[in-house]
Amino acid sequence: MPLPNPPGPPFDRFMATAEQVARERPEVDLESAREVFHEVATLLHDGLVLDGLDAHDTDAVIAGLCADLVSDDPGAAIRARSREALDLLGDLHDPEASSAAYLGAVSVFRL
Numbered sequence: 001m002p003l004p005n006p007p008g009p010p011f012d013r014f015m016a017t018a019e020q021v022a023r024e025r026p027e028v029d030l031e032s033a034r035e036v037f038h039e040v041a042t043l044l045h046d047g048l049v050l051d052g053l054d055a056h057d058t059d060a061v062i063a064g065l066c067a068d069l070v071s072d073d074p075g076a077a078i079r080a081r082s083r084e085a086l087d088l089l090g091d092l093h094d095p096e097a098s099s100a101a102y103l104g105a106v107s108v109f110r111l
Contacts, residue, residue, distance in 0.1 A: 011041045017066040040069065040109070047108035049101055057098045060091075065105055075111030078102050 018033035044050055044065075050058050068077035082102035085095050092098045 011038075013062050013066060014038070014041045017070065021070050037069075040065070043108045044105065047104060049104040049108060052097055053101060054093055057093050057101075061098055061101045061105075064102065074109070075106055078106050078111065082106075 014037035015034060018037040019030065022028045022030040022033045050061060053061060064081045065078065068074050068081055071077040079102070082099045084090070085092055085099040085102060088095065
């Protein structure tokens, strides 16, 4: 039975990440990866983590989360990305809100 989609644009990006991880790592079961990333999208949506970001920054934060959540230490990777978001050399429209979104993700994911 397919998982219901939580509302919002991150769902498809997270499902694509789940599928990519399952392709690249033979030890990862596709359905399990989909369940995990479905939960990620749901927690972000229910936790209002991305609220207040414009479309550009939402896309950037989602891309960062997709990369960091499959790292060896997702919590440390997301925290580092939160610090990097404050670097004024980046292309974020609202670095402070983006940094806060990363930290909000760490909180709702309990990392």
